[in-house]
Amino acid sequence: MMTTVEIRNLQKSYGNLEIIRSADLAISSGEFVVLVGPSGCGKSTLLRCIAGLEPITGGNLLIDGDDMTVADPVKRGIAMVFQSYALYPHMTVAENIGFGLKIANAPKPEIRARVLEVAKLLKLEALLDRKPKALSGGQRQRVAIGRALARKPRIFLFDEPLSNLDASLRGEMRVELSKLHAQLGNTMIYVTHDQVEAMTLADRMVVMRQGVIEQVGAPLELFNNPVNRFVAGFLGQPPMNFIRFASASQAGQVMNGELPGGGRLTLDLPPAIGAVSTEGLELGVRPEDMAVSAAGALNATVEVVEQLGGETIVYGRLADGQALTAKLAGQAGIRAGDRLAFTIAHERLQIFDATGRNLRYRTEEAVTIERRGDLVERSPV
Ligand SMILES: Nc1ncnc2c1ncn2[C@@H]1O[C@H](COP(=O)(O)OP(=O)(O)O)[C@@H](O)[C@H]1O
Numbered sequence: 289m290m291t292t293v294e295i296r297n298l299q300k301s302y303g304n305l306e307i308i309r310s311a312d313l314a315i316s317s318g319e320f321v322v323l324v325g326p327s328g329c330g331k332s333t334l335l336r337c338i339a340g341l342e343p344i345t346g347g348n349l350l351i352d353g354d355d356m357t358v359a360d361p362v363k364r365g366i367a368m369v370f371q372s373y374a375l376y377p378h379m380t381v382a383e384n385i386g387f388g389l390k391i392a393n394a395p396k397p398e399i400r401a402r403v404l405e406v407a408k409l410l411k412l413e414a415l416l417d418r419k420p421k422a423l424s425g426g427q428r429q430r431v432a433i434g435r436a437l438a439r440k441p442r443i444f445l446f447d448e449p450l451s452n453l454d455a456s457l458r459g460e461m462r463v464e465l466s467k468l469h470a471q472l473g474n475t476m477i478y479v480t481h482d483q484v485e486a487m488t489l490a491d492r493m494v495v496m497r498q499g500v501i502e503q504v505g506a507p508l509e510l511f512n513n514p515v516n517r518f519v520a521g522f523l524g525q526p527p528m529n530f531i532r533f534a535s536a537s538q539a540g541q542v543m544n545g546e547l548p549g550g551g552r553l554t555l556d557l558p559p560a561i562g563a564v565s566t567e568g569l570e571l572g573v574r575p576e577d578m579a580v581s582a583a584g585a586l587n588a589t590v591e592v593v594e595q596l597g598g599e600t601i602v603y604g605r606l607a608d609g610q611a612l613t614a615k616l617a618g619q620a621g622i623r624a625g626d627r628l629a630f631t632i633a634h635e636r637l638q639i640f641d642a643t644g645r646n647l648r649y650r651t652e653e654a655v656t657i658e659r660r661g662d663l664v665e666r667s668p669v
């Protein structure tokens with residue numbers, strides 16, 4: 289079954305309040321797309337516009353190439369699963385799962401067969417006669433998913449379906465959802481504010497901020513090649529370090545950076561980047577891309593150490609007071625008060641200009657730069 293979803297210049301306002309500015313997104317058949325971003329950025333609104341639960345202020349929605357901008361929700365072939373489960377408390381699990389088919393006047397034997405099929409898929413067979421109040425949170429969410437599955441929709445929409453579950457159950461359900469998608473092959477659009485959920489479930493992620501799509505791409509593509517400081521800081525835990533640094537001189541395409549505490553960094557910028565203002569530059573370094581070494585250019589005083597068993601998180605401060613977080617493999621013997629020097633994995637660092645844009649995406653052409661190695665340290669300190 290082919291099901292593509294395309295939104296073109298979609299806008300959504302409530303009165304004068306603009307919620308979605310101008311969203312463009314083309315989703316392929318069978319894709320698992322995750323909309324992710326901070327609370328209030330417009331994820332649910334965008335999902336509800338696709339479902340037809342909210343009228344669209346401007347732009348178009350196409351499903352399988354057909355214009356569905358103003359189509360009735362039921363005509364869109366969409367099923368939606370909510371955070372709140374929204375089960376009918378007086379109905380059994382079987383009745384909840386079969387409810388959509390019942391109101392669509394499907395014959396009873398057909399409903400029964402489909403309910404059993406769905407229950408088997410979601411491992412709910414033993415619970416079919418129970419009422420929702422006799423189920424755990426995870427079981428309730430599976431029933432809500434089952435109710436969406438029963439009607440064989442073309443597209444599944446999920447709005448933070450795991451947010452009410454505790455952490456370990458969330459992890460389990462994440463794996464189950466991945467398996468379900470692999471089994472069914474339907475197009476799925478999933479909303480979450482949880483970057484781990486987004487990274488693990490998505491074929492492609494859509495990172496949103498304040499009603500604007502900031503970047504779209506495969507999880508690792510966004511993690512490795514963030515278009516701006518926002519995307520860079522949103523993905524990764526602990527978050528990327530942003531270190532303000534002075535660029536003492538800039539001869540041609542060579543940038544000489546002075547790091548807090550006297551470390552130096554000399555970078556070759558590819559010609560496509562063009563002239564760079566030396567004002568407001570920030571180095572983006574992920575905590576896991578640093579290593580303790582006497583030769584390191586970043587000197588920090590350790591404030592807090594978290595020993596997680598498999599890894600050690602070090603929270604420190606640079607000479608000028610800027611915070612620095614490092615994630616080291618294993619059980620490093622580091623204590624508060626230690627003074628450490630860190631080297632940076634240069635092939636993985638990013639540089640952001642004063643507007644927050646990644647220098648590697650500074651020009652139209654640079655947007656297509658996907659590989660690392662564009663910013664190279666010439667003379668290691
Ligand atoms: N019915 C509404 N009327 C006015 N503002 C709304 C309405 N629904 C949502 N909003 C606003 O739209 C913004 C985006 O909300 P929402 O899509 O729910 O964000 P998210 O799901 O990303 O947390 C928020 O600022 C919210 O207050």
Ligand SMILES: [Mg+2]
Pocket residue numbers: 331332333448
């Ligand atoms: Mg929401």
